[in-house]
Amino acid sequence: GAVVSQHPSWVICKSGTSVKIECRSLDFQATTMFWYRQFPKQSLMLMATSNEGSKATYEQGVEKDKFLINHASLTLSTLTVTSAHPEDSSFYICSTQGRAGEKLFFGSGTQLSVL
Amino acid sequence: QKEVEQDPGPLSVPEGAIVSLNCTYSNSAFQYFMWYRQYSRKGPELLMYTYSSGNKEDGRFTAQVDKSSKYISLFIRDSQPSDSATYLCAPRRGGSEKLVFGKGTKLTVNP
Numbered sequence: 262g263a264v265v266s267q268h269p270s271w272v273i274c275k276s277g278t279s280v281k282i283e284c285r286s287l288d289f290q291a292t293t294m295f296w297y298r299q300f301p302k303q304s305l306m307l308m309a310t311s312n313e314g315s316k317a318t319y320e321q322g323v324e325k326d327k328f329l330i331n332h333a334s335l336t337l338s339t340l341t342v343t344s345a346h347p348e349d350s351s352f353y354i355c356s357t358q359g360r361a362g363e364k365l366f367f368g369s370g371t372q373l374s375v376l
Numbered sequence: 377q378k379e380v381e382q383d384p385g386p387l388s389v390p391e392g393a394i395v396s397l398n399c400t401y402s403n404s405a406f407q408y409f410m411w412y413r414q415y416s417r418k419g420p421e422l423l424m425y426t427y428s429s430g431n432k433e434d435g436r437f438t439a440q441v442d443k444s445s446k447y448i449s450l451f452i453r454d455s456q457p458s459d460s461a462t463y464l465c466a467p468r469r470g471g472s473e474k475l476v477f478g479k480g481t482k483l484t485v486n487p
Binding site for chain 1: 384410412417418419420421422425464474475477478479480
């Protein structure tokens with residue numbers, strides 16, 4: 262069964278609105294969660310790393326004020342795309358890792374389309 | 377030089393063929409090596425996980441890591457149409473370090 266639950270699976274929104282994506286770890290307490298973005302026919306690009314109870318670490322070139330990450334509990338992390346624009350349209354995927362494991366498990370992804 | 381290089385393909389093979397997928401990497405600090413399978417518009421699914429050099433077999437899948445040449449391979453025996461997907465190699469330095477993904481190789485297995 263699924264280890265990571267990600268919702269919604271797809272969302273269409275108007276330019277200028279904000280969109281929240283949820284990522285839940287189902288089988289274990291996820292101390293670290295990663296958020297990726299994937300454009301068509303491209304590989305996954307890491308956006309940020311979030312650790313429970315602390316501020317997220319953003320990769321170079323990713324605007325932290327635009328992509329708000331909250332990792333308030335060991336089972337839930339959220340990514341909010343603020344004031345979305347068409348160029349933010351992409352496939353967003355979260356992944357989680359437990360305390361002792363080296364394996365990362367991914368959510369099913371969220372396709373965001375900004376009109 | 378990119379940290380991870382992977383031929384994006386596409387690679388098309390007949391059903392039953394042996395498939396060889398490869399990656400090279402430049403960072404000698406990588407210790408963990410993952411292979412993920414991704415179907416279109418889905419999240420990646422962990423296929424194989426190897427620590428350091430050596431081989432690992434799981435059913436029809438075999439992962440090989442040669443740290444001396446910084447070369448990672450995934451072999452699929454008796455390939456099936458359901459194996460058609462994009463395969464991503466993803467090494468990482470430590471247990472809690474970020475994954476570095478290759479571009480992925482798109483594989484099509486024709487019935």
